[in-house]
Amino acid sequence: MNDTSRPKAATLKDLAREAGVSLTSASYAINGTGSVGPKTRAHILDVAKRIGFRLNLNARAMKAGRSGMLALIIPDLGNPFFAALVQAVFREARGAGYQIYMMNTEGSEALEAEALATAAGLRVDGVVWFSIRDKDTSAGVLANIPTVVLDRAIPGYDTVTIDYVAAGRMAGQYLWDHGHRRIGIIAGPLDITAMRDRCAGVESIFAGRGEIVFNLENAFSTDLEPGVKAALAARRATAIFAAADLIAIGAMRHVQDQGMVVPRELSIIGFDDIDLAGLTQPPLTTIELPIEEIARNAVSTLVARIGGKDRDTVKTVLGTTVIRRASVTDLRA
Missing domain, CATH: 3.40.50.2300 (Response regulator)
Structure with a gap:
């Protein structure tokens, strides 16, 4: 009988052996940390690509006592603005080594409270929350979870907003x-x-x-x-x-x-x-x-808070600009 089992994923030990380096150097190269020369790092990364090695973010997060997951709570996925924001937050979170659990509250405060309770129950490392209104519907479940609020005036949380x-x-x-x-x-x-x-x-x-x-x-x-x-x-x-x-x-x-x-x-x-x-x-x-800038600041602020930085709540205020198209005529002409 043919063995149709799934091939075993390459491990860090496999990578070190194939690259001819120590396990420590392989780990440093993959994680972008430690002391390893640029040519050696490039060689290790090339080998990792060749043998199909992928960093197990979940295992790394669990070892650090974290889930490796963020929750994203939004009020209306049917609004194209929020759809674009979700994509931007996903990209930023992936770049920071996190997965995203996204929940759409559909403009309902009851669903919003339920979503926040679910996020807390999942033991996510942090929450990006675009609240329906300037109202804290968390009922205290976010008390020990790093949280960034987008675009709303809710005291007690890190905030990213616009002037x-x-x-x-x-x-x-x-x-x-x-x-x-x-x-x-x-x-x-x-x-x-x-x-x-x-x-x-x-x-x-x-x-x-x-x-x-x-x-x-x-x-x-x-x-x-x-x-x-x-x-x-x-x-x-x-x-x-x-x-x-x-x-x-x-x-x-x-x-x-x-x-x-x-x-x-x-x-x-x-x-x-x-x-x-x-x-x-x-x-x-x-x-x-500026959706990309909002997402970038939200994730970086959250990652800093998850990293244990003891500081007062941070309010990031971004600027914007006019996008000139053709729907406004000049009456002076």
């Missing part, structure tokens, strides 16, 4: 510099500090010198509330600040269905720079959220 007031001002100034003096604002859910801040930034640009024709709230969705549709139909604003790209895309689609030409009759600027923003007709001008 949303400055970002909103950037959007407002862009519209002002293009000759717009009467604008409408379509906010996302206003129970989130980041949302209130970005809208406040826009408002500050027009305060006392322009007119905010309407300031309304909408879900993070392309589906618009009746009040928003009515405000758009009135055609009093020359430009719209939509505080999320999904809302901007919904607004663009709606006014185009009503026969309006974007940007000639109505300019629209969004916020997030999701992939779909470049695919609308016309392509959407928007404020970029």
